[in-house]
Amino acid sequence: MKATDLIGSAVRNTFRSKLRTTLTVLALFIGAFTLTLTTAAGAGVTDYVTKQVASLGTDDVFIISRTAPTSTDGPVPYDPATSSASSGAEGTSLPGAGGSDPLTDADLAELAGIDGILSVDPVQGIAIDFIELDGGPQYEFSINPTSSITQADLLAGKQLTQDSSTNEIVIPSNYVESLGFADVEDAVGSTVQLGLTDLLGEHHTVDAVVVGVSQDSLLAAGAGANPALVAEAADLQSARIDTGPARYPLAVAYFDPSQSVAGIDALQAEISDAGFSAQTVQDQLGVIKTVIDGIVGVLNAFAIVALIAAAFGIVNTLLMSVQERTREIGLMKAMGMRGGKVFSLFSLEAAFIGFLGSAIGVITAVAIGTALNSILSAGPLSALPGLEILLFEPSAIIGVITLIMAIAFVSGTLPASRAARKNPIDSLRYE
Amino acid sequence: MTSTPIIDARNISKAYGSGTGRFEALRDVSLRVDQGESVAIVGKSGSGKSTLMHIIALLDVPDTGTVFFAGQDALSLPAKQISEVRNKEFGFVFQQFFLTPGASVLDNVTLPLKIAGVSSKLRKERGLAVLKQFELADKASNRATDLSGGQKQRVVISRAVVNKPSVIFADEPTGNLDSATGKVVEDTLFDLNQDLGITLVIVTHDEDLAARCDRQVFVHDGVIVSESRKPEHAA
Ligand SMILES: Nc1ncnc2c1ncn2[C@@H]1O[C@H](COP(=O)(O)OP(=O)(O)OP(=O)(O)O)[C@@H](O)[C@H]1O
Ligand SMILES: [Mg+2]
Numbered sequence: 111m112k113a114t115d116l117i118g119s120a121v122r123n124t125f126r127s128k129l130r131t132t133l134t135v136l137a138l139f140i141g142a143f144t145l146t147l148t149t150a151a152g153a154g155v156t157d158y159v160t161k162q163v164a165s166l167g168t169d170d171v172f173i174i175s176r177t178a179p180t181s182t183d184g185p186v187p188y189d190p191a192t193s194s195a196s197s198g199a200e201g202t203s204l205p206g207a208g209g210s211d212p213l214t215d216a217d218l219a220e221l222a223g224i225d226g227i228l229s230v231d232p233v234q235g236i237a238i239d240f241i242e243l244d245g246g247p248q249y250e251f252s253i254n255p256t257s258s259i260t261q262a263d264l265l266a267g268k269q270l271t272q273d274s275s276t277n278e279i280v281i282p283s284n285y286v287e288s289l290g291f292a293d294v295e296d297a298v299g300s301t302v303q304l305g306l307t308d309l310l311g312e313h314h315t316v317d318a319v320v321v322g323v324s325q326d327s328l329l330a331a332g333a334g335a336n337p338a339l340v341a342e343a344a345d346l347q348s349a350r351i352d353t354g355p356a357r358y359p360l361a362v363a364y365f366d367p368s369q370s371v372a373g374i375d376a377l378q379a380e381i382s383d384a385g386f387s388a389q390t391v392q393d394q395l396g397v398i399k400t401v402i403d404g405i406v407g408v409l410n411a412f413a414i415v416a417l418i419a420a421a422f423g424i425v426n427t428l429l430m431s432v433q434e435r436t437r438e439i440g441l442m443k444a445m446g447m448r449g450g451k452v453f454s455l456f457s458l459e460a461a462f463i464g465f466l467g468s469a470i471g472v473i474t475a476v477a478i479g480t481a482l483n484s485i486l487s488a489g490p491l492s493a494l495p496g497l498e499i500l501l502f503e504p505s506a507i508i509g510v511i512t513l514i515m516a517i518a519f520v521s522g523t524l525p526a527s528r529a530a531r532k533n534p535i536d537s538l539r540y541e
Numbered sequence: 542m543t544s545t546p547i548i549d550a551r552n553i554s555k556a557y558g559s560g561t562g563r564f565e566a567l568r569d570v571s572l573r574v575d576q577g578e579s580v581a582i583v584g585k586s587g588s589g590k591s592t593l594m595h596i597i598a599l600l601d602v603p604d605t606g607t608v609f610f611a612g613q614d615a616l617s618l619p620a621k622q623i624s625e626v627r628n629k630e631f632g633f634v635f636q637q638f639f640l641t642p643g644a645s646v647l648d649n650v651t652l653p654l655k656i657a658g659v660s661s662k663l664r665k666e667r668g669l670a671v672l673k674q675f676e677l678a679d680k681a682s683n684r685a686t687d688l689s690g691g692q693k694q695r696v697v698i699s700r701a702v703v704n705k706p707s708v709i710f711a712d713e714p715t716g717n718l719d720s721a722t723g724k725v726v727e728d729t730l731f732d733l734n735q736d737l738g739i740t741l742v743i744v745t746h747d748e749d750l751a752a753r754c755d756r757q758v759f760v761h762d763g764v765i766v767s768e769s770r771k772p773e774h775a776a
Contacts, residue, residue, distance in 0.1 A: 111655060111656050111657075111658055112658045112660075115655050115658075115661070119655075122644075126643055437637075437639055438639070438641055440639075441633075441635075441639045441652075442652070442656060443624075444600055444627065444633055445627060445628055445633065445652060445653045445656050446624040446625060446626075446627040446628025446629070446653070446656055446657070447624070447628075447656045448620075448621065448624055451656075534600055535595050535600055535601045538600075538635060538639070
C-alpha cells in the first residue's frame with residue numbers, strides 16, 4: 111500500500127465512527143486548549159517582566175547595598191517641607207535598597223578596590239517637588255535614583271545621554287497629556303521645569319530637556335534623569351551645606367559583562383564577603399521568572415493530566431475500532447497486506463486523531479486568547495500598560511501540536527500492534 | 542493444461558488446540574489442482590473443507606506437509622512473498638461478503654489493488670471496467686452496504702478478479718444466497734473459468750454446484766475419502 115493511500119485510509123477510517131472520534135478528539139482538545147493558553151500566559155508574563163526588568167538596569171552592573179538591614183533609617187537629613195514632595199527619591203523598587211545601612215565613600219573605595227570591578231558610582235537620591243511646563247499646572251514628580259543605569263521602555267524619543275552636560279529627562283507617558291503636550295512626539299525635545307526645595311526651605315527650579323517618553327512601568331517607578339541633571343539637582347538641594355560624610359542607599363558597580371557566568375558568580379561572592387549584597391539584573395529577573403515558571407508549571411500539569419486521560423481515550427477508541435474491524439483487517443491481510451502496513455494504518459489513525467484534537471484546540475485557544483487579550487488590556491489589566499497577557503509564540507504552538515500528536519501516536523501503538531498481529535484466518539472466522 | 546500443477550499440496554496435516562482438546566482437522570491430505578481446472582471441495586460441516594482451502598490458499602500453515610504454488614515450495618518463502626502471491630495471484634470469495642461498510646462499491650472492489658500499491662487513477666479505471674463486466678457500473682459510487690445480497694456477491698466476485706488472479710478460492714460462494722441469485726453467481730464464476738482460464742477452487746456442500754466443477758474432492762473428518770470427475774469432461 112502506498113503511503114498516500116495509507117494516510118488517506120487512516121483519515122477516512124477516523125470519520126467512520128463519528129461519535130467515538132468526536133469524544134476522543136474532545137479530550138485532546140481540552141488538553142491542547144489548556145496547554146496553549148497556559149504556555150501563552152507564561153510567555154506573555156515572562157516577556158512583560160523581562161522588558162520591565164530591563165528598565166531596572168543594564169546587564170553589566172551590580173546593584174550594591176549593605177547586607178545587614180537595620181531597623182532605623184540612615185541619618186538622612188529630613189525636612190518636613192520636602193516630605194510630601196517625592197517618596198520615589200529615596201524609596202526604590204530595587205530589592206535590598208530599603209532599610210539597610212547606607213553606603214559611605216569609604217565603602218565605595220573598598221568596592222572599587224575589588225578585582226574585576228571596573229568602577230563604582232553612588233546612587234544619589236534627589237527629591238523633586240513638581241514638574242511643570244512653562245508656567246502650566248504643576249504635578250508631583252519623582253526621579254528613579256537608578257535611572258542612570260536603566261534602559262527605559264521608550265514610547266518616543268531616545269535614551270538618556272550619560273555624559274552629556276545638558277540636563278536630560280525621560281518622563282513617564284502619563285505626564286504627557288497632563289503637562290499639556292499633544293502627544294508623546296510633541297513632548298520630546300521640549301524643556302520642562304523641575305521644582306525642588308533645598309535643606310533650608312528655599313525653592314529652586316531646574317530646566318531639563320525631555321529626550322524621551324517611557325512606557326508606564328510596573329517595577330521602575332518615576333522618571334529618568336541623566337547624571338548632569340542629578341548632579342545639579344543634588345547640588346541645589348544640599349544648599350551647599352556640609353551634612354557630614356556622604357551616604358548613599360545604593361551604589362552601582364560596573365563589571366565586564368563578557369566574562370563567564372562563573373566569573374560573575376565569583377565576583378558576586380567576593381562582594382558578599384566584603385559585607386555587601388550585589389545583585390545583577392539577571393538575579394532580579396531570575397526570582398520573578400522562577401515564580402512565573404512555577405505558576406505556569408502547575409497550570410501545565412493540569413493540561414498534562416487532561417492529556418493523559420485523553421491518551422487512554424485513544425487507546426480505548428482504537429482498541430474498539432480494531433475489535434470492530436477484525437474481519438476487515440483479516441480480509442486485508444488475506445489479500446496480501448503486511449502486518450507493518452496494518453500497524454501504520456492504525457498508528458496514523460491515532461496520530462490523525464491527535465492532530466485533529468490539537469489543531470482544533472490550538473486554533474480555538476488562539477482565537478479566544480486574542481479576544482481575551484484585548485478585553486483584558488482594555489479592562490482589568492489597563493493598569494499594566496504594555497502587558498499582553500497571552501503571547502502566542504509559533505514555536506510553542508507547534509510544540510503543543512507535536513507533543514499531542516506524539517502522545518496520540520504512542521497511545522495508538524498498542525491497538526495498532528494488536529491489529530498487526532491478527533491472524534487472517536482467525537479474523538475471517540471472527541463473528 | 543500445463544504439466545506443472547498450479548497448486549500441489551502434499552501430506553497436509555493440521556490440528557487445532559493441544560492436550561485433550563486437540564483436534565485433528567486434516568490428516569495426511571494431498572491435493573493437486575491443475576491450471577484452468579475447476580475443483581470442488583465437498584463435505585459435511587466441520588469436515589475440514591475451509592481448513593484445507595486456507596492452507597492451499599497460503600492463508601494458513603499446515604503442521605506437516607508441503608504446498609507448492611506453480612512448482613515453488615510456498616511454505617519456505619518469506620512472509621513478504623507469500624503476501625505478494627496472495628495479492629497478485631489469488632482472488633478470494635468468502636462465505637460472508639466482508640464488504641467494508643460505508644465505503645463505496647468501487648473502493649471495496651479496488652481494495653486488492655490499493656494494497657498492491659496501484660495508483661488511484663489506474664485503480665479507478667480497472668475497478669470500473671470490472672464493475673461494468675458484472676453489470677454494476679451504475680452502483681460504483683453507492684455504499685456497498687446498500688446493495689442487495691446478489692449484488693453484494695457480485696461486488697465480492699468483482700473484487701476477487703480485479704487483480705487478474707490465476708486462482709479464485711471461493712468458500713461457500715452461494716451459501717448466503719437464494720437459489721436463483723446463487724445460480725447467477727455460479728454462472729459468473731464458471732464464465733471466468735471458461736473465458737479467462739482462471740482456476741477455480743470452490744468449497745461447498747451444495748451437490749449441484751459441485752457437479753458443475755471439473756472435479757470433486759470429498760472430505761470426511763479431515764481425510765479425502767474420494768474424488769470424482771465430471772462425466773463428460775468438456776474443454
Ligand atoms: N481455530 C480453531 N480452533 C479449534 N478448532 C477449529 C478451529 N478452526 C476450525 N476448527 C475445527 O476444525 C474443524 C474443521 O473446520 P472447518 O472450518 O475446516 O470445517 P468446514 O468443513 O469448513 O465446515 P463448514 O462447512 O461448516 O464451514 C471443525 O471441527 C472446527 O471446529
Ligand atoms: Mg467452512
